[in-house]
Amino acid sequence: FSAYADESGSQCKYLERKLPGAVIIGVKKSGTYALLRYLSLNERVRPALKENGCNLNEIHFFDSDLNYSFGLEWYKKQMPLVCKKTEEKDYVVIEKTPGYFRSEKAPERIKKFDQNMKVILIVRNPVKRLQSELTHCDHRQKKLGLNRKCLKMNDFFENVFLNGNQSDLFGNKFVRNSLYYLDLKKWLRLFKINESLHVVDGDSFIQRPWLELSKIEIFLNLPNKIQRDNFIYDEKKNFYCLNETDGQNCLGKNKGRKEHVYLSQFVKSKLEIFFNKWNFLLFDLIGKNFNW
Numbered sequence: 106f107s108a109y110a111d112e113s114g115s116q117c118k119y120l121e122r123k124l125p126g127a128v129i130i131g132v133k134k135s136g137t138y139a140l141l142r143y144l145s146l147n148e149r150v151r152p153a154l155k156e157n158g159c160n161l162n163e164i165h166f167f168d169s170d171l172n173y174s175f176g177l178e179w180y181k182k183q184m185p186l187v188c189k190k191t192e193e194k195d196y197v198v199i200e201k202t203p204g205y206f207r208s209e210k211a212p213e214r215i216k217k218f219d220q221n222m223k224v225i226l227i228v229r230n231p232v233k234r235l236q237s238e239l240t241h242c243d244h245r246q247k248k249l250g251l252n253r254k255c256l257k258m259n260d261f262f263e264n265v266f267l268n269g270n271q272s273d274l275f276g277n278k279f280v281r282n283s284l285y286y287l288d289l290k291k292w293l294r295l296f297k298i299n300e301s302l303h304v305v306d307g308d309s310f311i312q313r314p315w316l317e318l319s320k321i322e323i324f325l326n327l328p329n330k331i332q333r334d335n336f337i338y339d340e341k342k343n344f345y346c347l348n349e350t351d352g353q354n355c356l357g358k359n360k361g362r363k364e365h366v367y368l369s370q371f372v373k374s375k376l377e378i379f380f381n382k383w384n385f386l387l388f389d390l391i392g393k394n395f396n397w
């Protein structure tokens with residue numbers, strides 16, 4: 106027979122497009138990309154993520170009515186080519202679309218697609234995540250030549266905390282995206298915590314990625330392959346990067362940005378206080394405390 110190489114270079118007799126066994130549902134700007142890239146250090150993991158220059162094409166199957174209407178055959182075509190299952194080895198394809206977390210329809214659609222789907226959610230300190238999303242938004246607005254409203258969001262928050270009503274915060278999408286408790290409740294109606302839905306502490310993942318990755322390997326019933334020495338801390342990047350034979354390999358400059366949109370100390374402390382209650386509700390819901 107002639108051997109084929111799959112998309113990661115492994116030699117195998119037969120190739121197939123495999124549907125995902127796990128999905129990273131969000132939360133956006135919490136480290137979802139780094140999580141999938143670094144999980145792929147385990148040779149049994151195959152990411153379903155098409156890199157297109159600086160852009161990442163996320164699949165958006167379960168949260169987009171249009172893509173969903175194309176059906177499973179369309180979804181399967183988006184999947185990587187992997188070696189067909191052998192007795193000793195099976196691969197788990199992991200898809201990541203952070204848009205799923207806030208979607209009303211995604212939880213039911215995913216459950217219907219596969220009763221046994223494993224769901225992974227990564228969350229960060231809500232203020233840090235919010236600031237990262239504002240920065241991401243500002244880069245987009247700048248690139249498109251739009252009015253850079255995200256750059257000036259500090260004024261909005263300052264005004265709410267000094268003169269306004271804190272209920273105005275719920276209508277702000279950057280704040281709402283950090284209220285993890287509200288959306289997670291909807292997922293936990295269909296996916297059992299720890300059994301089929303695993304929550305990752307994104308701040309711990311930044312500090313010690315190998316620890317959080319080992320927990321995911323257990324959650325996915327995979328052998329533990331990812332180790333401390335797969336990583337090397339890059340002083341310039343200020344993040345852990347992959348420790349490869351020909352040097353360290355860090356994520357691109359739009360992941361782990363140096364500069365973030367300005368938020369005053371006053372605004373940050375007020376936001377921390379505002380999120381505190383929601384963090385405790387979240388920790389209670391998942392039975393873990395992330396200490397933020």
Ligand code: A3P
Nearest residue numbers: 133134135136137138139237344345360361362
């Ligand atoms: P910043 O660029 O604002 O620092 P996502 O992939 O969900 O869009 O998340 C992007 C965030 O991933 C980055 O936000 C960064 O904080 C975080 N991240 C976590 N681990 C990282 C790593 N090893 N390298 C770069 N960024 C990482």
